[in-house]
Amino acid sequence: MDQRPRLDDVAARVGVSTASVSLVLRGAPGPSAETRRRVLEAAAELGYRADRTASMLARRRRHLLGVMLDIRSPFHAELVEEIQAEADRIGYEVVLSTLTRHRDEDRAIESLLDFRCEAVLLLGPDAPDQRLAALAAQVPVVAIGRRVAAGDVDVVRPADHAGVAEALAHLTGLGHRHIAFVDGGRGVVAAARRRGYRDGMRRAGLAEEIRIIAGDHTEEGGIRAGRLIAAGADRPTAVMASNDRCAVGVMDAFVRAGIEVPGQISVVGYDDSTLAHLAHIDLTTVNQDAAAQARHAVLAAVQRLDEGREQRLEVVLNPRLVVRGTTGPPPRGEGPADAS
Amino acid sequence: MDQRPRLDDVAARVGVSTASVSLVLRGAPGPSAETRRRVLEAAAELGYRADRTASMLARRRRHLLGVMLDIRSPFHAELVEEIQAEADRIGYEVVLSTLTRHRDEDRAIESLLDFRCEAVLLLGPDAPDQRLAALAAQVPVVAIGRRVAAGDVDVVRPADHAGVAEALAHLTGLGHRHIAFVDGGRGVVAAARRRGYRDGMRRAGLAEEIRIIAGDHTEEGGIRAGRLIAAGADRPTAVMASNDRCAVGVMDAFVRAGIEVPGQISVVGYDDSTLAHLAHIDLTTVNQDAAAQARHAVLAAVQRLDEGREQRLEVVLNPRLVVRGTTGPPPRGEGPADAS
DNA sequence: ACTCGGAGTTAAAGCGCTTTAAAACCCCGG
DNA sequence: CCGGGGTTTTAAAGCGCTTTAACTCCGAGT
Numbered sequence: 001m002d003q004r005p006r007l008d009d010v011a012a013r014v015g016v017s018t019a020s021v022s023l024v025l026r027g028a029p030g031p032s033a034e035t036r037r038r039v040l041e042a043a044a045e046l047g048y049r050a051d052r053t054a055s056m057l058a059r060r061r062r063h064l065l066g067v068m069l070d071i072r073s074p075f076h077a078e079l080v081e082e083i084q085a086e087a088d089r090i091g092y093e094v095v096l097s098t099l100t101r102h103r104d105e106d107r108a109i110e111s112l113l114d115f116r117c118e119a120v121l122l123l124g125p126d127a128p129d130q131r132l133a134a135l136a137a138q139v140p141v142v143a144i145g146r147r148v149a150a151g152d153v154d155v156v157r158p159a160d161h162a163g164v165a166e167a168l169a170h171l172t173g174l175g176h177r178h179i180a181f182v183d184g185g186r187g188v189v190a191a192a193r194r195r196g197y198r199d200g201m202r203r204a205g206l207a208e209e210i211r212i213i214a215g216d217h218t219e220e221g222g223i224r225a226g227r228l229i230a231a232g233a234d235r236p237t238a239v240m241a242s243n244d245r246c247a248v249g250v251m252d253a254f255v256r257a258g259i260e261v262p263g264q265i266s267v268v269g270y271d272d273s274t275l276a277h278l279a280h281i282d283l284t285t286v287n288q289d290a291a292a293q294a295r296h297a298v299l300a301a302v303q304r305l306d307e308g309r310e311q312r313l314e315v316v317l318n319p320r321l322v323v324r325g326t327t328g329p330p331p332r333g334e335g336p337a338d339a340s
Numbered sequence: 341m342d343q344r345p346r347l348d349d350v351a352a353r354v355g356v357s358t359a360s361v362s363l364v365l366r367g368a369p370g371p372s373a374e375t376r377r378r379v380l381e382a383a384a385e386l387g388y389r390a391d392r393t394a395s396m397l398a399r400r401r402r403h404l405l406g407v408m409l410d411i412r413s414p415f416h417a418e419l420v421e422e423i424q425a426e427a428d429r430i431g432y433e434v435v436l437s438t439l440t441r442h443r444d445e446d447r448a449i450e451s452l453l454d455f456r457c458e459a460v461l462l463l464g465p466d467a468p469d470q471r472l473a474a475l476a477a478q479v480p481v482v483a484i485g486r487r488v489a490a491g492d493v494d495v496v497r498p499a500d501h502a503g504v505a506e507a508l509a510h511l512t513g514l515g516h517r518h519i520a521f522v523d524g525g526r527g528v529v530a531a532a533r534r535r536g537y538r539d540g541m542r543r544a545g546l547a548e549e550i551r552i553i554a555g556d557h558t559e560e561g562g563i564r565a566g567r568l569i570a571a572g573a574d575r576p577t578a579v580m581a582s583n584d585r586c587a588v589g590v591m592d593a594f595v596r597a598g599i600e601v602p603g604q605i606s607v608v609g610y611d612d613s614t615l616a617h618l619a620h621i622d623l624t625t626v627n628q629d630a631a632a633q634a635r636h637a638v639l640a641a642v643q644r645l646d647e648g649r650e651q652r653l654e655v656v657l658n659p660r661l662v663v664r665g666t667t668g669p670p671p672r673g674e675g676p677a678d679a680s
Numbered sequence: 681a682c683t684c685g686g687a688g689t690t691a692a693a694g695c696g697c698t699t700t701a702a703a704a705c706c707c708c709g710g
Numbered sequence: 711c712c713g714g715g716g717t718t719t720t721a722a723a724g725c726g727c728t729t730t731a732a733c734t735c736c737g738a739g740t
Contacts, residue, residue, distance in 0.1 A: 004456075004478065006696060006697085007696065007697060007698095008696085016719075016720085017719065017720045017721075018696090018697080018698090018720090019698080019699080019700095019719070019720055019721080019722095020718085020719060020720075022697065022698060022699085023698090023699090023719095026698085028698095028699095030717090030718070030719080031718070031719080032717080032718060032719090035718080035719085049450070049453065049454055050454070050696085050697070051397075051454070051456050051695090051696055051697070052454040052455050052456070053393050053396050053397050053402070053455065053456055053695090053696080053697090054397055054695070054696035054697040054698090054725090055696080055697055055698075056393050056697090056725090057391075057393050057394055057397055057695090057696080057697070057698090057724095057725045057726065057727090058696075058697040058698040058699080058724080058725055059697080059698055059699080059725085060698090060725075062393070071411065071417045071420055071421065072414070072417045072418075072421075072614070074412065077411045077412045078412075080411055080438060080440075081411065081412075081438075081440040081441065084438065084440050084442075084443060085440060085441070085442050085443075088442065088443070093451070093454075095435060095436075096435075096436040096437075096438070097436075098420060098421075098424065098436070100420075100421040100424050100425060101421065101425070102424075102425050102428065103424060103425075103428070110389070111433070113389065114389055114390070114391070114392040114433075115392050115393065116344075116391050116392070116393055138344065219618045219619070219620070220618070220619065223619050223620060248620075249618075249619075249620065252618075252619070252620030253620070255620075256620070274412070278559045278560070278589075279559070279560065279563050279589075279592070280559065280563060280588075280589065280592030280593070280595075280596070346726060346727085347726065347727060347728095348726085356689075356690085357689065357690045357691075358690090358726090358727075358728090359689075359690055359691080359692095359728080359729080359730095360688085360689060360690075362727065362728060362729085363689095363728090363729090366728085368728095368729095370687085370688065370689080371688070371689080372687080372688060372689090375688080375689085390726085390727070391725090391726055391727070393725090393726080393727090394695090394725070394726035394727040394728090395726080395727055395728075396695090396727090397694095397695045397696065397697090397725090397726080397727075397728090398694080398695055398726075398727040398728040398729080399695085399727080399728055399729080400695075400728090
């Protein structure tokens with residue numbers, strides 16, 4: 001429990017200066033092979049590991065990426081995994097700062113700034129564009145998962161529009177016309193998907209069928225919406241939900257109401273979260289390729305930091321529909337029959 | 341994007357020394373009211389925020405707690421929330437280090453050590469006792485959620501034994517005798533629960549009914565086990581699962597096999613994760629009180645750091661059964677009837 | 681008038697590491 | 711034996727902040 005060994009301890013043990021030790025330990029050129037060997041040996045014996053805090057301070061570079069996330073989101077979890085992996089690969093450290101009930105985005109971001117992260121990656125931030133722009137004036141910012149119209153904020157996001165459109169195409173291809181949308185609430189991401197639905201329906205010539213049911217990005221929201229749909233007259237033959245969790249809630253309401261999925265009604269989610277692959281859910285959904293998003297985001301940050309990129313970058317990834325078991329043709333007597 | 345303001349900048353602007361500014365900013369006694377006012381004002385104008393990295397280095401104390409977690413676990417998410425809150429309250433910062441596919445416990449912990457966290461909280465670590473003991477020789481360690489028999493490791497854990505026992509009592513109280521257990525796999529936590537089940541059954545005089553079905557702590561594992569149970573002869577009237585996710589899988593398999601829960605078979609989970617409260621799941625489960633665990637864990641760390649506690653601490657929290665909709669009396673002709 | 685004590689302020693010494701400029705050394709050819 | 715050029719090594723100056731000991735005032739006490 002005593003102090004951990006410091007650079008001097010290693011240096012003293014070998015009988016060289018701390019400078020040499022530092023050089024050896026970072027693989028910098030200079031020290032002779034013999035010195036290297038001895039230093040490495042001593043370091044190993046003492047179990048020495050550099051103090052990041054001190055290193056970061058001393059070298060002007062910190063090699064630290066800050067990530068703001070909502071730890072309760074499975075999708076964020078996936079992203080973080082990939083971000084970690086990518087950062088590890090290129091020699092950056094990651095510090096995580098999560099939203100909690102008592103800790104809003106501002107606080108979470110401040111915490112990252114206090115660590116003097118060289119860049120911050122924000123997973124699905126809800127802050128207004130202006131605030132993000134202001135932040136970007138202080139430190140490189142990469143927003144993941146949503147648009148940011150103002151300022152010098154890099155963006156990596158799936159083409160929500162395209163994702164929803166593809167899902168709609170899948171449904172109309174199956175013969176559906178009455179396709180309702182369960183909304184995701186007030187967030188920026190939810191808004192993009194809602195817009196995608198509206199546009200997609202119009203483009204498909206189904207403007208009159210547009211029907212948006214209030215909901216949010218949780219199972220509860222989905223359940224409420226699902227009940228409404230189940231009870232309502234003129235039930236749609238397909239439902240697209242703003243995200244997977246919501247879709248799961250919707251389905252559950254249906255199951256309880258004795259409505260078969262996809263027999264009587266099809267359901268599509270969004271995110272392809274771990275939820276969706278679960279055998280008992282087996283949800284048709286839109287995959288956002290977390291790995292690719294993470295890679296691009298880290299890359300964007302590094303380009304700013306190490307390669308001097310100055311101009312704004314926006315990477316729009318094409319999402320990919322994953323067809324599973326919750327979609328099928330509309331029940332007989334509906335859908336195509338409508339074209340009477 | 342220029343350098344953020346430093347202490348000297350504030351000092352220069354006010355016309356005092358950096359020492360004064362530092363004192364003011366940390367609310368330390370000394371500076372006069374007038375100086376305070378002016379410093380605070382200047383700091384606000386410049387948008388100054390101390391560099392944690394430098395602060396940590398300068399004061400001998402770091403006020404940093406490291407938390408190792410698996411970011412994909414919803415229960416860990418809950419714990420982290422509470423740990424954050426508690427740490428915030430008492431002026432500690434938290435740094436998170438998550439396991440990933442490419443980052444095992446050792447790596448995750450090393451990362452925390454490199455940041456020179458003053459103490460580390462490990463959420464459900466799987467490392468052998470010996471390794472944890474060794475770690476504890478370097479830095480205060482609090483293991484959350486499991487026993488550690490060796491070394492100076494503080495432990496905060498629910499009495500898994502008691503939790504399982506309570507659940508069993510609930511089931512036997514309802515009249516169940518054929519109570520199977522779906523196992524949680526190789527982990528340390530899973531082992532504790534398995535043992536709890538065995539002991540509880542024996543104590544209830546049901547030693548002969550002990551039946552453990554292989555599974556793991558995921559939905560998939562639950563589904564496999566559920567299928568087995570559904571298909572098997574001599575089906576139990578109740579199933580206790582090693583955790584909630586597993587229980588959800590089990591239930592799903594039942595639903596698909598047309599077995600009613602709790603009509604034909606009761607199901608109990610463990611964790612009271614967010615999953616369990618979901619309306620469509622409504623799982624009877626054992627609550628581990630994440631908030632209390634978090635508080636005790638943080639407290640344990642702080643006691644070591646700030647109050648000089650030396651001897652090992654073990655806090656065993658009594659879990660609490662939360663009865664929801666997945667348990668009920670066994671179907672007629674079973675259970676009590678068995679006492680023929 | 682002169683010392684003393686308390687309040688307020690600051691110079692300066694770190695914290696543990698990196699980095700650079702300069703010193704030390706070594707090997708050769710002249 | 712000396713100087714030049716290359717290779718190693720190191721002294722020392724930070725990084726941005728904290729902290730302590732010392733210092734400056736100033737009014738109270740004698």
